[in-house]
Amino acid sequence: MSGTRVLVVDDEPQILRALRINLAARGYQVLTAVDGASALRAAADGKPDVVVLDLGLPDLDGTEVIAGLRGWSGVPIIVLSARTDSVDKVEALDAGADDYVTKPFGMDELLARLRAAVRRAAVSVGEGEEAVIQTDSFTVDLVAKKVRKDGEEVHLTPTEWGVLEVLVRNRGRLVAQKQLLRDVWGPAYATESHYLRVYLAQLRRKLEREPARPRHLLTEPGMGYRFEM
Amino acid sequence: MSGTRVLVVDDEPQILRALRINLAARGYQVLTAVDGASALRAAADGKPDVVVLDLGLPDLDGTEVIAGLRGWSGVPIIVLSARTDSVDKVEALDAGADDYVTKPFGMDELLARLRAAVRRAAVSVGEGEEAVIQTDSFTVDLVAKKVRKDGEEVHLTPTEWGVLEVLVRNRGRLVAQKQLLRDVWGPAYATESHYLRVYLAQLRRKLEREPARPRHLLTEPGMGYRFEM
DNA sequence: CCGCCGCGTAAAGAACACGTCAAGGCCCCA
DNA sequence: TGGGGCCTTGACGTGTTCTTTACGCGGCGG
Numbered sequence: 001m002s003g004t005r006v007l008v009v010d011d012e013p014q015i016l017r018a019l020r021i022n023l024a025a026r027g028y029q030v031l032t033a034v035d036g037a038s039a040l041r042a043a044a045d046g047k048p049d050v051v052v053l054d055l056g057l058p059d060l061d062g063t064e065v066i067a068g069l070r071g072w073s074g075v076p077i078i079v080l081s082a083r084t085d086s087v088d089k090v091e092a093l094d095a096g097a098d099d100y101v102t103k104p105f106g107m108d109e110l111l112a113r114l115r116a117a118v119r120r121a122a123v124s125v126g127e128g129e130e131a132v133i134q135t136d137s138f139t140v141d142l143v144a145k146k147v148r149k150d151g152e153e154v155h156l157t158p159t160e161w162g163v164l165e166v167l168v169r170n171r172g173r174l175v176a177q178k179q180l181l182r183d184v185w186g187p188a189y190a191t192e193s194h195y196l197r198v199y200l201a202q203l204r205r206k207l208e209r210e211p212a213r214p215r216h217l218l219t220e221p222g223m224g225y226r227f228e229m
Numbered sequence: 230m231s232g233t234r235v236l237v238v239d240d241e242p243q244i245l246r247a248l249r250i251n252l253a254a255r256g257y258q259v260l261t262a263v264d265g266a267s268a269l270r271a272a273a274d275g276k277p278d279v280v281v282l283d284l285g286l287p288d289l290d291g292t293e294v295i296a297g298l299r300g301w302s303g304v305p306i307i308v309l310s311a312r313t314d315s316v317d318k319v320e321a322l323d324a325g326a327d328d329y330v331t332k333p334f335g336m337d338e339l340l341a342r343l344r345a346a347v348r349r350a351a352v353s354v355g356e357g358e359e360a361v362i363q364t365d366s367f368t369v370d371l372v373a374k375k376v377r378k379d380g381e382e383v384h385l386t387p388t389e390w391g392v393l394e395v396l397v398r399n400r401g402r403l404v405a406q407k408q409l410l411r412d413v414w415g416p417a418y419a420t421e422s423h424y425l426r427v428y429l430a431q432l433r434r435k436l437e438r439e440p441a442r443p444r445h446l447l448t449e450p451g452m453g454y455r456f457e458m
Numbered sequence: 459c460c461g462c463c464g465c466g467t468a469a470a471g472a473a474c475a476c477g478t479c480a481a482g483g484c485c486c487c488a
Numbered sequence: 489t490g491g492g493g494c495c496t497t498g499a500c501g502t503g504t505t506c507t508t509t510a511c512g513c514g515g516c517g518g
Binding site: 014015018103104105106109172174179220221222223 | 321
């Protein structure tokens, strides 16, 4: 791989300039954009390996830009946000950002996160081999897309599988409702949290020993769901 | 790393002198400035690792200097302020200062805070990835959104988690009440400081060994809260 | 010395989120 | 054309969480 391509999106010229200089000095190829619309265009044209995105853009809301990118690309997105609007930060992560850095930031910190994001993206491509996850009441084969309970194969509908797969791939971690909805149903359904209740209930009925007292498909009220082995 | 670079900003010559001597004696490289304008210039030229800033400058308001620095730099800022102007102190923290020391101060205290600020900045560079913070009574996993006390998982409500997360991400540094409220509840709640008392009490009850005598979730009366590891 | 302000704690009602059941509609395939 | 699976939607009971009120304590200033 020659230079990693970074798209920097910010409307403040001095920040843009500082980033361009620092990134170029470290061998990155730098693309820039000053608003959301041109950012989306630049991302489509330039095929960046990672995007650094300021949330306070003049034309589009930060989450809209993220959604626009996530519509067709899995490129890692690092969000820059002012220290005061961390509500936006949460929304940005929910919308599909990978990491965030609070403004003002040290250049070293941004570079570290940048490296981490790129590394993560590179790894996740190669790691897709055999993946069978076992619990004491059922097993999930992510490659074969099969679920077994007590040896018997359990039939899941496409949506049920989608929900289970997202949770299992994030095993141990809390998955926010919005993220789950976005991953399974798409960005437009981010508020239909009722779907989750229905499908989690179905999955529990099919997989848990005591559906009323789940041990693996857990609810974190107000936040999301979590798969524990 | 050779010597740590400290920029000291104060308009009183004797304080400047005392600090220069004491800091130099401990191996710091010391830069000085006597007003806000030259402080900003010195910070840009000298790339200090930490700034010690007196609030009572002749030309600029303390918060203006902080804002000026924070426009482009994440360098830790320790504020010096007279005991009487605690309004200024709050504003300074709000503007992005990292910590404060009340005049008159013991040199030991200042040095301790200085070391803490530098250490913190150094740490935050390396942490792009997994983020598990440990204290002697509980651990916080920022990625998985899990809290453990004595091995047992502790359940937190969304708001409890929000408060804890902000404090932990700013570990070691004082977080102003306003900022905490804005970050967790949103800008409209910036004055509802009572919420903080309720939720801090809840967090202490769940996490501290002696909730009445907290060792990690600390109150700085009149200012805000601080998480110490 | 007394009053005020900020903090910590407890408790209760209101608001919200969740799980569950069931019915309606769509699409695909027989 | 009929049927079955699947997704969506609605209604309801229950439990949890947020918000608000009340009160005691301690420090600081008048």
